[in-house]
Amino acid sequence: MIEPRTLTASRLRFGYGPGPAVVDDVDLVCPPGSVTAVTGRSGSGKSTLLHLLGLMLVPDGGEVLLGGRPVHRLPDAERSALRAHHFGFVFQDAALDPTRRVLDAVTETALYQGLDPRRSRARARELMDLLGVDVPAGRVPGQVSGGQAQRVALCRALLGEPSVLLADEPTGNLDPATTDVVLGALTAHARAGGTVVVVTHDPEVERRCDRRFRL
Numbered sequence: 001m002i003e004p005r006t007l008t009a010s011r012l013r014f015g016y017g018p019g020p021a022v023v024d025d026v027d028l029v030c031p032p033g034s035v036t037a038v039t040g041r042s043g044s045g046k047s048t049l050l051h052l053l054g055l056m057l058v059p060d061g062g063e064v065l066l067g068g069r070p071v072h073r074l075p076d077a078e079r080s081a082l083r084a085h086h087f088g089f090v091f092q093d094a095a096l097d098p099t100r101r102v103l104d105a106v107t108e109t110a111l112y113q114g115l116d117p118r119r120s121r122a123r124a125r126e127l128m129d130l131l132g133v134d135v136p137a138g139r140v141p142g143q144v145s146g147g148q149a150q151r152v153a154l155c156r157a158l159l160g161e162p163s164v165l166l167a168d169e170p171t172g173n174l175d176p177a178t179t180d181v182v183l184g185a186l187t188a189h190a191r192a193g194g195t196v197v198v199v200t201h202d203p204e205v206e207r208r209c210d211r212r213f214r215l
């Protein structure tokens with residue numbers, strides 16, 4: 001069951017070191033039930049914003065709120081627990097363990113969440129079918145294409161039924177038909193109560209999202 005939660009950034013600011021902030025005074029509200037597109041030129045801070053929203057970076061200023069609760073400065077263990085139970089990630093550098101089978105990569109986070117292994121394997125197969133990840137069960141991530149690896153990461157994120165799904169260029173390596181399938185899955189997750197945020201350079205993907213935020 002997805003637990004609906006609004007994700008909010010308030011006056012968010014972050015820089016990687018001395019010099020100007022990469023994310024500067026960003027206000028953003030992402031309600032459950034919708035897909036928000038984050039766009040902007042290369043280097044404008046989109047991925048950084050997604051890492052801040054996903055509690056992987058701690059802001060220098062401002063707040064990240066989940067369901068109205070400030071979560072950006074929680075101790076590491078609490079932020080990790082929140083990430084594991086409420087967030088799903090499809091990141092460009094979402095490293096899939098190269099030694100594990102694709103199916104195990106998809107079920108890995110669900111097992112951490114305490115889901116029944118047999119049910120999560122069955123659901124993983126359904127999601128892989130839905131997203132057209134048609135690879136032999138024994139394949140390891142290094143033996144699948146970039147576009148397939150992205151969809152494996154999406155299956156893994158969806159399996160956990162996260163309140164918040166953050167995706168960095170999830171259609172970057174995909175043809176139009178497969179882009180449709182991925183957008184359909186992201187939208188379905190939102191309609192089921194999820195909060196979905198997608199970084200994209202693709203104007204067509206941006207157009208099809210419910211909300212738009214330009215950095």
Ligand SMILES: Nc1ncnc2c1ncn2[C@@H]1O[C@H](COP(=O)(O)OP(=O)(O)OP(=O)(O)O)[C@@H](O)[C@H]1O
Pocket residue numbers: 016022040041042043044045046047048049
């Ligand atoms: N780990 C890091 N250390 C220092 N600077 C970084 C780091 N990661 C990103 N940056 C810098 O922060 C800025 C924003 O990077 P970010 O990846 O957030 O942009 P982006 O909008 O996602 O770019 P793209 O569209 O090219 O993926 C860039 O100038 C980048 O060089």
